[in-house]
Amino acid sequence: MTTAPEFTLCEQLIVAASEAWRGNGELVATGIGPAPRLAAGLAKLTHTPELMMTDGEAYLVEDPVPLGPRGYDDRKAAGYLPFSRFFDAAVWSGKRHAMVTPSQIDRFGQTNISYLGGTYDQPKVQMLGARGFPGNSICHINSMFVPAHSKRIFVEGEVDMVSSVGYNPARRTPGVDFSRVDLRLIVTDLCVMDFGGTDNAIRVVMLHPGVTFEQVQEATGFALEAASEITETPAPTAEQLAIIAQLDPHRLRAGVLKDNPAGKRS
Amino acid sequence: MNKQLTIEEFVASLKSGMTIGIAGWGPRRKPMALVRAILRSELTDLTIVAYGGPEVGMLCAAGKVKKLIFGFVSMDAIPLEPYFRKAREAGTLDILELDEGMLQWGLKAAAFRLPFLPTHVGLGTDVMTHGGFKTVQSPYDDGEVLLAMPALKLDAALLHVHRADKLGNIQALGPDTYYDEWFARAADRTFVSAEEVVDRMDHSYPEDARANIVERCFIHGVVEAPLGAHPTSMPPSYGWDMKHLKSYADSAREDGGWDRYFADTIGADEAGYLDRVGGKDAVAALPLPIF
Numbered sequence: 001m002t003t004a005p006e007f008t009l010c011e012q013l014i015v016a017a018s019e020a021w022r023g024n025g026e027l028v029a030t031g032i033g034p035a036p037r038l039a040a041g042l043a044k045l046t047h048t049p050e051l052m053m054t055d056g057e058a059y060l061v062e063d064p065v066p067l068g069p070r071g072y073d074d075r076k077a078a079g080y081l082p083f084s085r086f087f088d089a090a091v092w093s094g095k096r097h098a099m100v101t102p103s104q105i106d107r108f109g110q111t112n113i114s115y116l117g118g119t120y121d122q123p124k125v126q127m128l129g130a131r132g133f134p135g136n137s138i139c140h141i142n143s144m145f146v147p148a149h150s151k152r153i154f155v156e157g158e159v160d161m162v163s164s165v166g167y168n169p170a171r172r173t174p175g176v177d178f179s180r181v182d183l184r185l186i187v188t189d190l191c192v193m194d195f196g197g198t199d200n201a202i203r204v205v206m207l208h209p210g211v212t213f214e215q216v217q218e219a220t221g222f223a224l225e226a227a228s229e230i231t232e233t234p235a236p237t238a239e240q241l242a243i244i245a246q247l248d249p250h251r252l253r254a255g256v257l258k259d260n261p262a263g264k265r266s
Numbered sequence: 267m268n269k270q271l272t273i274e275e276f277v278a279s280l281k282s283g284m285t286i287g288i289a290g291w292g293p294r295r296k297p298m299a300l301v302r303a304i305l306r307s308e309l310t311d312l313t314i315v316a317y318g319g320p321e322v323g324m325l326c327a328a329g330k331v332k333k334l335i336f337g338f339v340s341m342d343a344i345p346l347e348p349y350f351r352k353a354r355e356a357g358t359l360d361i362l363e364l365d366e367g368m369l370q371w372g373l374k375a376a377a378f379r380l381p382f383l384p385t386h387v388g389l390g391t392d393v394m395t396h397g398g399f400k401t402v403q404s405p406y407d408d409g410e411v412l413l414a415m416p417a418l419k420l421d422a423a424l425l426h427v428h429r430a431d432k433l434g435n436i437q438a439l440g441p442d443t444y445y446d447e448w449f450a451r452a453a454d455r456t457f458v459s460a461e462e463v464v465d466r467m468d469h470s471y472p473e474d475a476r477a478n479i480v481e482r483c484f485i486h487g488v489v490e491a492p493l494g495a496h497p498t499s500m501p502p503s504y505g506w507d508m509k510h511l512k513s514y515a516d517s518a519r520e521d522g523g524w525d526r527y528f529a530d531t532i533g534a535d536e537a538g539y540l541d542r543v544g545g546k547d548a549v550a551a552l553p554l555p556i557f
Contacts, residue, residue: 072556087371125355126355128345128346134387134393139387161392176390176410
């Protein structure tokens with residue numbers, strides 16, 4: 001495969017993020033937000049065609065639905081998975097791998113999308129509410145996409161409200177089966193991390209070209225582990241870039257990272 | 267048997283202090299005409315149970331809500347509902363924050379007349395910590411500890427559907443009916459607004475009986491409200507009115523914004539509402555949202 005001449009960092013991240021679903025088989029790949037959604041589509045159209053996917057509304061599709069304005073009926077339904085069946089069929093059954101962008105992530109992989117600061121009764125900044133995060137995190141595989149790696153996201157202590165379960169031993173209620181908690185990848189604008197450290201600690205496994213481990217550590221509120229061999233995030237291939245372009249005809253990916261920086265190869 | 271009510275009769279049958287479930291999902295297929303009737307009424311101290319959209323923000327802004335039981339509150343393309351946010355950040359709302367799946371599970375427990383249903387969901391999170399949920403242990407060999415999701419019993423549930431008849435047979439078309447049927451079965455009384463009310467469904471639309479998402483014994487009142495989901499979406503009939511939702515959201519940043527929205531848009535009665543938001547034809551022609 002040839003390497004494409006030019007690409008953006010966002011496209012490089014989309015390719016890295018698509019690896020989260022490699023070999024997952026027949027489950028629903030959900031990417032929330034433009035880059036995770038493109039990554040899921042790319043995974044299905046390249047290495048893992050068995051993946052299932054929705055049109056974002058109610059139907060299962062075999063051709064990933066392009067982002068942005070299109071004809072309502074352009075997407076062709078192959079199956080049906082409305083919200084009214086979602087918990088039965090995808091979430092609680094474990095037949096799903098979601099990639100999300102939380103507002104806070106802590107060292108245990110616990111995340112928060114409920115509120116920031118203040119208290120449960122009077123938050124400083126109210127956000128969405130826990131949505132499906134408690135159920136997602138205890139029932140199926142999850143990954144994360146962070147477009148601006150910083151200490152505001154990767155917080156020093158615990159997240160302000162634990163919306164999703166991680167690997168915090170202090171929150172392991174005795175007798176509860178936490179064996180389905182399965183956090184895979186965190187793709188950020190600096191690096192790729194997994195949960196392969198000591199006791200599922202977050203570990204840097206790939207650095208984007210030109211980024212150092214120290215730089216990542218500096219932007220993280222807790223101590224990171226380093227994989228024994230940290231590799232460099234690969235450049236997208238021409239084929240991957242063509243698929244991304246086809247799935248994002250309006251170039252919404254250009255707005256994912258601040259100033260849409262160019263990608264680099266070593 | 268005739269369950270048809272005027273919108274005034276509907277709102278007169280509710281009482282302050284009730285627990286009311288509002289079906290639909292975020293800015294999708296919300297019974298907005300019924301909600302507006304509540305906004306115009308003297309009702310107060312309500313406990314609202316919802317997958318929340320603009321109806322939650324409006325009810326909060328109008329001071330109708332004592333307690334909110336929710337999985338989320340969002341208007342999709344406008345992710346954060348501004349009036350819900352204001353109420354939360356002012357610390358004036360009593361809340362129970364749930365996972366989305368826990369909410370429908372609590373409705374199912376109520377529908378099945380069970381005190382609770384067990385689930386993994388919520389364990390290990392602050393939804394458990396703050397919600398005061400209790401656990402149960404499986405009596406079988408696995409001995410697993412599970413969260414006991416209490417029944418979410420509703421005094422009333424509100425739905426908006428495409429068709430209803432005077433007997434309470436309803437049909438909800440469109441790609442997704444969310445958890446509407448469980449709101450209905452969890453409630454003592456369910457009120458349905460419909461785009462169209464006919465005398466007998468079997469005389470008018472027998473071919474669509476599979477769209478009858480909940481049996482008529484669970485439906486107590488039927489109100490005709492054409493375009494009654496506006497500004498939320500009603501597929502396949504019409505889409506959400508994002509322009510309207512945006513100006514509603516913007517009003518939250520202005521002094522007296524809610525009072526103005528109420529006076530200019532909600533207004534004194536439902537009869538003039540559609541004219542105030544651009545007219546019947548414009549609402550009926552709103553394109554379906556693309557995801």
